[in-house]
Structures are given as C-alpha cells and as structure tokens.
Amino acid sequence: MSVVQLNQKPQAHPITVAYGDGIGPEIMEAVLKILAEARVPLNIDTIEVGQKFYEKGVTTGIPPAAWDSIRRTKVLLKAPITTPQGGGYKSLNVTMRKSLGLYANVRPCVSFHPYIKSMHANMNLVIIRENEEDLYAGIEYRQTHDAFQSVKMITRSGTERIMRYAFEYAVANGRKKVTCMSKDNIMKLTDGAFHDAFNRVAKDYPQIEADHYIIDIGSARIASKPHIFDVIVTENLYGDIISDIAAEVSGSVGLAGSSNIGANYAMFEAIHGSAPDIAGKDIANPSGLLHGAIMMCVHLGLAEEASKLHNAWLKTIEDGIHTVDIFNDMSKKKVGTKEFAQAVIDRLGQEPSTYRVVKYQKTHGSAASHAVMAEPKEKRELVGLDLFVRWVGTNVNDLGESLSALSTDALGLTMLSCKGLKVWPDIITEMDVTDRFRARFMPKSGITPTLKDVSDLLSRAADKGIDFLKIETLYTFDGKQGFSASQGE
C-alpha cells in the first residue's frame, strides 16, 4: 500500500482509492490527474482490492489492509471491479455496503442533450435507493417439494432514515420535490410502513414538494416522462429496477456516477463495469468515475472544487471532445482516455454555454444518520398464530379436521389458506393448490394467548405427526391488527 500525496496541505482530506480491474486503472489515473490539476486538497491512500485477491482465495476480494485504510479515511473512491463468476466469490460492492452500513445508494440520472444522444432532452433526476432491507436481505427457504419462500423485510427505523436522507439531500442540493414510490395498495403493511414514514418525514420539510407514485405507474413514467421527477426515494428492489430504467433512457449509462452513503462511511464510483475487453487500450471514458469523484468532493464539503470539475467536464462535452462510446454527429473530435482527461484539465475554470452552469453549495454533503428506533409506545399484544404445514391430499376438510384437533380456547383453528387465499371452512376458489397450507389459530373471545400456548400447540402438532414448516405469531399494536386477512376472508 503506497501513500500518494497530492497537493498536500494541512486541510487535505484523507481518502482511500482503489484502482480496480479492467479499465479501472486507466480511468482512475485520468480522474486523479484531473483532481490534482484542479487542486482538490486530498490526501490519498491507495489500496488494492478485487480480481487479484479473489484469485488468491479472498472470497470478498478485500484484504485486511484495505479495510484498515477505509476505516481510517472513511471515504472510498473506487474504480470498477471484476467479480469472478461462481465459486463462492462475493460481490465486493455488496460486502462494502453491508459491512460499512452504506444504507443509501444515490444515483443521479441526467441527459446531456443535444451533445449526447438521449431519449429525453430534459432529464435530471436523482434516485435514492434504500440499500439494506427488502427482499435483498437474502432470507430464503425452500419449505416443501413445491413451495419456496423469500422474506421481504422493512423496518420503521431504516425507512425513516432513508426518508430523512432523501429530504436532506433535496435541501442541500437545491432540489424542489421528493417522490416516494411503493406498492402500498397491495403490500399494505410493509410498503404501507414505507409510505407512512415518507409522509411523516415530509412534514418536517414544508419547503420541499412531496408526492407518491405506485411503483408500476412510476416506472412507466420514468420511461416516458422522466422530466417530471426530481428526487425519487424507494425500496431496494424497486430502486434497482428504476435505476436501470432511468440510466438507460437518459442515454448516459457510461457517464454516470453513484454514491453509497452510511452514517460513518461513503463510497463513490462509476455505475458502469470494468469492461475487460477494452482494458489497456486508452479508449475508455473516465466520465462516470469523474462524476463519482465530483459527488465525493461535494460530500467532503469541497463545493467550489466540485463545481469547477463539473463545469469543465460540461464544457468539454459541449465542445464536442468525445470518447468513442459517446461519439455522434454532434462530436468534433474523437479522443482517448488521456486526451479526454487533458481536455477537461484545459477547461478547468471555464463554464459551459449551452448546458446550465453547475454551482454546488458548501453544505456538508453527508446528511447521513443512524437508524434510530422509536420508543415502543404502542401496546403490542399477542392475538393468534399462523401455523404453516406441508400437506398433500384431495379433500381439504381432512386437513381442517386434523388441525382442529390442536385447538384450545387460547388458540382455536379459524381458517386455512393456500397461496394467501382462504380454502377452509368455505371453499371459494377454483385455484390449484400447492403442498403448503396456512392454518390460522385465534383465541376464544375474552382470552389472551401466551407464547406458552404457542409452544404447547406446536408440541401437540409434533406429537400428532403434523408436518409443520413455520409459524408466525399474530400481534395487535394499540389494538390495530398487525397482520393481513386472507383473500376471501
């Protein structure tokens, strides 16, 4: 590990730099040269991660020395990494996000019409994607021969934190509107909690417009009318999908940067990959990583330097000095990686004339915070049990009968469902069933069940040879049901 000292002054900001794989080293070199010429006060610690360490058997691609550097500087500027296929290798990005608590992915999607081809002339939106929750926590079970399950997990504390980040981001960056996207018309509890947190936090920012789209309509509108959006905040899976749509229709996939932000750490990068097929040829476009570096400058409070870099880059694009990936009939000169970097350097201090001049404010870019659980004020009461069982048969009444035998006054069988749809005591569906059924047990009026009643019921089930798979306890919160009814109930 070598320490390169660039414009070192007393107030230089320590950062960690990873050159990455494929085109990584050459675009990082180009970007660092631009940063040096722009006199960005950085104290750079270089680490090695990625392919080389994967090949040595480090499953995450990150050796201990790299962690030490990141834990010290708190800020990582990272070129693309090649993750080997298969063989138990883990994505370096996912590992970084999870280990460092980088809960917010920030992805600006901007079109650069008319100098770069785009489907949309006036697109300038930022997607803020929650990074730690949702189905992406990877909690999955194969329960029976036929039934598979994945768990979608949303917390109130994590959700409030991402909402607050989104609004703080909007304020710090002079944005006017934050749009939440969810599917709370279907997922009333999880996505409902997400939308509720948005509404609660929005109240603290009356100067910012706040609205909500159902994710299917929202995705369609990003594809057709991206100019109507400003800042978008959404869950992990939805964010994954709309980030790709927005980048694609902007025409700027190769030019976009991204950040992953946590309460203590931040990572900055290009959104594109390591493109090993064009590595070492001095043709790769360093713009995506440069935009990552500009976001890093804003994060470090270096607003003036960020503005200078951004405006020089816009002027370069306007002047038609383009790498091969963006070369088009508006281009004037086809350049390689180094020559493009030099063109940006030559324009440091200049401003674009067609594009709008960028002027960052000296707000501290890191509005990130810790997730704080609210005081548990609501009264939480156990009111029942869902018992999931494996069962194969032709008459669901047989299952109803054998599970009824487990009933007590504290927990009595009230309903069977399959795929979320009630199938007993009344059958209201011609749906084909699977081999996984849910039995809902509720107390007789006036009785409050206990967790001991739950474990006793499970003991009886084991004794009677019931092939149970799973339980979910049912609670109310201040009397409000914390579980969904079955369809058909």
Added chain:
Amino acid sequence: MSVVQLNQKPQAHPITVAYGDGIGPEIMEAVLKILAEARVPLNIDTIEVGQKFYEKGVTTGIPPAAWDSIRRTKVLLKAPITTPQGGGYKSLNVTMRKSLGLYANVRPCVSFHPYIKSMHANMNLVIIRENEEDLYAGIEYRQTHDAFQSVKMITRSGTERIMRYAFEYAVANGRKKVTCMSKDNIMKLTDGAFHDAFNRVAKDYPQIEADHYIIDIGSARIASKPHIFDVIVTENLYGDIISDIAAEVSGSVGLAGSSNIGANYAMFEAIHGSAPDIAGKDIANPSGLLHGAIMMCVHLGLAEEASKLHNAWLKTIEDGIHTVDIFNDMSKKKVGTKEFAQAVIDRLGQEPSTYRVVKYQKTHGSAASHAVMAEPKEKRELVGLDLFVRWVGTNVNDLGESLSALSTDALGLTMLSCKGLKVWPDIITEMDVTDRFRARFMPKSGITPTLKDVSDLLSRAADKGIDFLKIETLYTFDGKQGFSASQGE
C-alpha cells in the same frame, strides 16, 4: 339478467358480458354491435356487477347471479368497473382472478406507428404475467414495533404451469421467442426456481428461442428497445411493473386489451379504466375492449372472425378515423364512440395496407392447464431451525448468551443475524440493527433433529421468557441446502 341472443346458431358460443361502470356501457354497446355485424357466433348472457352492487353492500361487487352465469359460460367479456375507494371494498378483478383460478395475465403491447404516436415504431410484444403467487398473495406481518414482513411465495407447480402456458401461447400465435425475467442473482431459491422451471419447460419447445433477463436490465430494455422482445414471461410483481412500462412506451394504453386465463375460465377486457369523467358523452374509444373481444374470439377458436375484426380495426386506424384520445396530425376525421364503431363495421372484410395483415390460426386459444405437483422424489430432511426473536439491547453477546442456553445436541445455536447479515458470534458490520433478530440452530454432527426437537426448543424459549416471533424450519432436498446462508456467514 337478460339474455340477448346475437346471431344465434346451434354452434354459437355461450359467453357472459358485463357492461361495467363509467364509459363501460357505451364501449360495450359499440363492441357488441361490431361483433354482431361481423357475425361472430355468440350466445350472450348479460350480468350486472360493479358500482351498483358495491353501493348495495356487496363487498366484491359481484352478486350470486353473476357467478352463476360465469360458471355456466366459462367466458367473461367485461367492461371497466369503478371500485369505490376505502371502506373494505374489494377489487372485482382480483376477486375474479382468485376465485376462478385465472393464473395467467396476457397483455399484448403493440405500437401503431405512424398513425398513432409512439416512442417506438416496431413494438409488438406480449407479457405473460403469473397471477396467483409472489408478494401479491398478501401474506404480511408486523412483527415488532420496528419490523414488518411480507412473504414472497413461489411454487414449482405454479411456475411450471405459467411457463408451459407462455410457450404454448408462443406456438399457437406464431411467436418466435420467449424471454423469462427474474432476479435470480439475488433471490437464488425463489427466482431461481422460477428460472429453473423456464429452462426445463423450454426444452420441450426447441422451435422457440428462449432467453433470460435480470428484471432490472429487462425493464430498462423494454423502455429503450422493446422491439427486441417477443413473448415475455415473468412473476406477478415484475409483470405488474413491466406491463405498465410496455403499455406506456407503446403509446397504446387506450387501445390495448388483456386476458386473464385459467384452466376452466377466462376473462377478457380493456386495460384502461372506467373514466367516469367522460362517461355518457359518446367520445370514449372502444378499441381496448374490442381488442379484448378479439382475444376472446381467438380463445373460442374463432380465428377467422378474430382476423376479420382485427384487420377492419387496423384499416380504420390507417384511414385516420380516430377518436379524440388518439387524434393527431396523421388523423383525418375525429369521431365519437358510435361513429368509430360504424367505421370498423364498414371495413369488415377489408385489410390494412400499411400495417401488416393479421391472420390468426385456428388453434384453440386456451392452452391453459392445471398446476400439477411433481412426484416428491427428492429426499427432504430436517436439518435445523431459524428462530426469530424480538430483542432490544446494546450488546448482541447478551442475546447470544441467552439463546445459547436453549441449545441441545439436536439444535445448537450457531449464528445470529439481523436484516440478513450475521451479527454473532463475529460482528462484521457497522449496520444499524432493528429489534428483530434471527437465531440459527443446527445439530451436532451425526445427529438428525426432529420436529419434536423444534417444539421442545420453543417450549424452553417460552419458559425462559424469550420473545420469539417466528420460526422457519430448515431442510435439505437430496442433500442440497433449502435455505440461504446469512450474508457474512
């Protein structure tokens, strides 16, 4: 309920028709007039559903007499319905789908450039969306003050059935390629099962090209290059999102029909809503419902009639005879609902000259089948337990200690995780935690746990005052792990 008899012949096909709410009655009238003039041999049974019954307190909007008709004819042509907001009303469409086992949603998305504005000139794809599974089964729990959960549910039988439907649809409709979309790089068990079923079923159709996209990239490509797709098959949530994107970028939201297909029943409709603001003004476009009716003709084996209707409609659009919603600078004459229907009728027997002529084959449109569970050949063995608990504290070792006290040789504590990430015995993350933790219990080498071991552990947990929320049993299938490892494990 009145029975309108239209061209009644011995071979007339019985169908049920619902006039719907808002613009429903006028567009249905227009469509039925076109069908009558085209001499489509139908025996129509009219039912009343929707708003009127919602207002009478029927929560589903469907009275018993309507069910009787649908159960008799097996085929429903339905105009848009207005579902009242709030108050426990249930979506009529969801109720129909669930009750009748309509597991496949079929949504053609076609652009009609140059006569109708579209972002894409050559778009002609069909989305086949699984309708019964996924997060949309609505199985949700609020487990603690901070943690909410929704269950994503995928079955092998349901998944194979939708794949077979997609390939049969491709064969019957002269399509060349079926594309599966999933997120199996993240959800290796659930979406992995979906993708696996696709690969298995694709082998039975060597004449049809088969490929797969990760859903985020797939969604982006539908927005930017929809012409690369032919038939797309996907899960419920993804299908919901991409159906909206495809309809939006096609420019044909107001013109598209849709079907919901099950082994025994089928429902046909327009994809647009009841538009009460323009109801009764004779300006609504009946094209979406007409396309639904054309899909119904194909389903009934009336290929010749379907082709005649489709070509007359294309000719009408080509001739510039447009309702106000699609009126543009290529239009020649602005017409109302009735006049548009008459223009289509006047062109019955004619063919378009710019658009490609449509020629349906006399294959039976209903390739729908029942979901059949495979013989459970794999050996399923219990190998552990995930116990989820509510816990709030500052030192996770305290939780590790108290749960270790539950350990036996059959089920011993091996790991704690939070939000899918390992937090004990080694802490490898700076992630902020929630109040829900997962404890994984596994047997000592050589010991096979039983369900009695599981219920005994739960009894000990209840006795010790552990606030458990949920269990998931862990299985192997022919030795292969049926559960995911934690991130960091």
